[in-house]
Amino acid sequence: MGEVGLRTVRDGQRVLRFQAAVIGAATSQRGSSPRWSELVVYRMVDGHYLISKIGRSTVAHQPTCLRVNHRMVPWSKAAAFGEDSVQRVPCPDCRPELGHGIAPDTMLEVTRYRAILCQTAESAAESLMGDRAALLMPQIVQTVLAQCSESDPNFSRYAEADTALPRAWENTTRTP
Template sequence: MRTHPDESPPDSEIDGHSNSDHSNMYPDIDPAEHGPVGGPVNGPMRRIKVRDGIRVVAFTGTLLGHITSERPDSLHWTELSIYRKEDGLFIAHRVGVSCVAHRADCSAIEGKNLPAVADMKSDEFATEDRRPCPVCRPDIASEAAADPASIRGETDRHWVGICKDAFSLISALHTNRHGVRSLSGLASAALSQAAEHDAQIAAALNTELEV
């Protein structure tokens, strides 16, 4: 089970942290090839809790935009949400998502300390929703039932940016790859969606950038 980005799971469900290394698994996404999941919640302020690594970040705000790169057969994908706090600050929350399960002795996770799927937080994928690693190909349900510690799950990677204004938000969403600083397609799509609901973001996106 995964929580929609505008919901606030209990503290006990969001204090985990990813140990799997997905840093090179999320290519830039063409905004024309995907769209929002659920769309922005441009309504009253509400209490929201998200993860930032091992920390919990709690605030009162509203969801301006949410974009995902998930496809029907995805094993890994990225989700990006943009919020506005009641005091005007912007919050960006990016999640590198994985639904993969491995055998404990899988060569693909050698040296990584992944949790057993039976012990994972309830805002991660449940055992029955996991997909088998293409390397070790476990029979997840039956092997986990026979020995809960034998099946390990990749966990999500969470990042939060707290930004004082729209220009800082845009800057925070840039990535640096091989010395080239750029805005990914996923981030561009999320900002465009958020701009439909926030005049400050719209103005910042339409401001000429001097380099």
């Protein structure tokens, strides 16, 4: 297990501080992809687990783009959300002008923070895997689960993706 220390994690706008060790961490960031995820699993000193899920994006949109949604913020408010220092790339659909300064009404995809407190390793693994079949688990989840299994014996059954979840027929078929 990693070194126990004071950790700071965001959950939406809330900032959480706690003593814990990092037992698994991975990112899906590859090359120049404008969107990626980051996962960190902490084992807290009280034995509980905390999962930090961060969704990052550098994409900017014209205000009329069909991809704009309620979670985005206009460039004019980017500083209030800590999004003003992110190097932006244009949406491939609407292609806003970003070269000579960003227009105040340009809409920005923002970083999303989520923290999930889990009582057990099993509930932490279930939270990471969701209801996906083992073969459909994203590589980032497989990587984090493998790291957790190396650091914490409570995760040992999740070391291999193909054994992490029972197959559907195993839940419903009985053998004599």
